[in-house]
Amino acid sequence: MYTCICNAIRECDLRKAARQYDGNAETVYAKLGKRPQCGNCLDEADDVIREEREALIDPAFAA
Ligand code: FES
Numbered sequence: 589m590y591t592c593i594c595n596a597i598r599e600c601d602l603r604k605a606a607r608q609y610d611g612n613a614e615t616v617y618a619k620l621g622k623r624p625q626c627g628n629c630l631d632e633a634d635d636v637i638r639e640e641r642e643a644l645i646d647p648a649f650a651a
Contacts, residue, residue: 591633592617594625599636606640613637 591599597620609619613633617623624630 591636592622592624592629594629595620595622597622597629597633602633602636603640606637607644 589599591597591602595617597617601620602616605616605620609616611619613630614624616633616637
C-alpha cells in the first residue's frame with residue numbers, strides 16, 4: 589500500500605526509513621530523495637513514522 593501517491597512511497601518503505609532516519613515525514617522523504625508535492629499524505633506519514641518508532645521502543649506497539 590502506498591502512503592505517498594505522488595512519490596510512490598510504500599508504507600513498508602516508509603516504516604523502514606523511519607527506523608533509519610530521524611525527523612518528521614518531510615525529513616524522512618528527503619532522506620529517500622523525495623519531497624512532498626500535494627502534501628496530502630504528510631499527516632498519515634507522520635503517524636506511520638511515529639508508530640514505527642514507538643514499536644522500536646516497545647514491540648507491544650507493533651502494528
Ligand atoms: S501523496 Fe504524498 S505528496 Fe502527494
